[in-house]
Amino acid sequence: MTSESLHPVPAPARRTVVAAVGAAGLAVALTACGSDNKSSDSTSSGASASSGGTGGGDNAAAGNAGGTVLAKTTDIPEGGGKVFESQGVVVTQPAAGTYKAFSSKCTHQGCAVKGIADNVITCPCHNSQFSATDGSVKKGPATQPLAAANITVDGDSIKLA
Secondary structure (H helix, E strand, O other): OOOOOOOOOOOOOOHHHHHHHHHHHHHHHHHHHHHHHHHHHHHOOOOOOOOOOOOOOOOOOOOOOOEEEEEEEOOOOOOEOOOOOOOOEEEEEOOOOOOEEOOOOOOOOEEEEEEEOEEEEOOOOOOEEEOOOOOOEEEEEOOOOEEEEEEEEEEEEEEOO
């Protein structure tokens, strides 16, 4: 039998544990912020929304019999728009008779955009601003544009394609 001395193994210092937990939390937060931008871009079709009163654009060839009716064209003010929360889209009318649609999910941290005025879509969480014409970022902290959504204009009805 050997007489090995039994010395307790020293535990990590409290500072080391706190620093490790903090670093792990930061990594999780950064991963969550970064992954939303990519997933919303990959799930969108990327096609432009139709414009004009006749329902032209890419969706006209596919027919506009299908799709969920979102609103009447008169419901969308020129230079403004409307958020359709349950469908996750915002529809704008940047110029008379031209209708555009985008994801209503802000690319900064995923909040739902709310205000649309003077051709600017605003996120209430951190005041990111997007163009009502093409969804591009006008003011950060968002760095990615809003994803385009497909709509068709059929007479006076705006439909989600």
